[in-house]
Amino acid sequence: MYARKEYVILATIREKFREEIEYFEFSIDSFRRWINSQYGFKWKKSNNRKYLMDLPNIVHKRINFLREYIKNRNVGPEGFTSVFIDETWIFSKGSFRSSWQDDTKHTDSRKNSEGHRYIVVHAGTKDGFIKGANLIFKSGLKTGDYHDNMNRKNFENWFKTQLVPNLPPKSFIIMNNASYHSGLLEEIPRKSWTKQRLTEWLKKKNIGFLEKAMIDEIWSIARRHRPSEKK
Template structure:
């Protein structure tokens, strides 16, 4: 049987390869007297007829017309119009249709993709405005305060304990696997199943033994944070976490609503007038009993105290401290780095899709995590903190330098004008 390939068995990249080989032999004849066809046949293994067909198709193709600067400007403006005026996603298909109509774009989607990449466009996952929010002056101030308090607690000998919550569905399994027609591999159910919530805490020495809580959520969709409330969190804190902390610890937590329940509620516009008066009397603030409600609220705002959280009071009564993360900084929580690894382990071990088995798998995967991994994550987080703090401090210096330089330039300009 001949080992020569026919054209119908060649893919587009194979056709391009054969064409490029023949073009190379045209430019480099070589010392022997063999023809270009013979050398191409010997090098690629395709038939003579296939090579002639490829040459014929190549001769029929329209010559390549490069995209000039004017066309690139039009493409850039059209993409901007898709976002601002049409309010549509500029996919290759939509963009190519418009460009062929308006500027007679000569190429295919492949050429358009190549042109967009050359212009600096990248098709990637969309991002939110978190990068903007974390650079707000108020957030930077809270971030610097976090660094300072963290260092102060570490100098006093407190052990950092990171706590957080995550979720796992009973149908949480691998999305890809080795399979064929007679061996389908993993067959996940059509729905997500029941959702499990996992609450835990970890330190440099590993997960806190006895602090794990796994329970079934009432809903399997939406944000899992609404499944946890202040009562459940306080119960977990008193019964699971605090009894298992045997040395002075600083508990690192985010600013979720159930973490930030105020011990004494500050009066608001929805408070009754009598409640506002009681709060003022409790704070030993003198007021005229004939004042109206808006005037009483203004008086409360003048004497507003720093918020005191009931969770913080419970933790401090047990000899520990609280270290709250700055807003929009979940990456400062070391336990976030371990959740993804735990979910990968669950994916690779979940084949039954039942609540009981998934509950057991969650407990097993937590037990698999070793102390070395925890220590590695804590070290990586400390390095990230040091780098971020260095950037914050030096960025402030650069801003001050630029401001002073701008002022000096303005003085020089004003002097020249005079």
């Protein structure tokens, strides 16, 4: 059933049995106990991450990363210190996700506010967190040099002012591919751009065009001169 991309629940499994066995009359409760005891299946939340991590292309990328990681870590006679960086968030108030209910309005209450959301950024090695590299700021508000949510500007500011000055000697940094960990040095023109935006890009590049040209003509010129690769 999983191989055929079917949704697997007790009712659908029981229907499969009924199609093959004429007098199959297991109750749902008996069926559940039988599947739990005989085959080790449990009713739980689907783990999409586990499925993704087992895809061949993801496995290949993970192997390549580990090879690069080991090669860089062992550069030189003493090797380099691996520094891992990451970001997360936390609410000032926690809340329970589940409760016992009887499907009436008396037991189904509105979820309480979880409070302010805070962004947390840090870096660490096998010896622990790097002193002075911690950053916590309130999401949605300007806090010192940081504001709103984590973005490229905030990340770059933290990287230059807090991480790099506090790195151990001979370090190399490992980070994931979050959108704010990189950014285009220059935007590449797209067909969806307005005529004004396209003409501004052409002028910046000193590329000639007729001011009264239609947008399709402007786009044709920009497309011929735009870079083939992102930087």
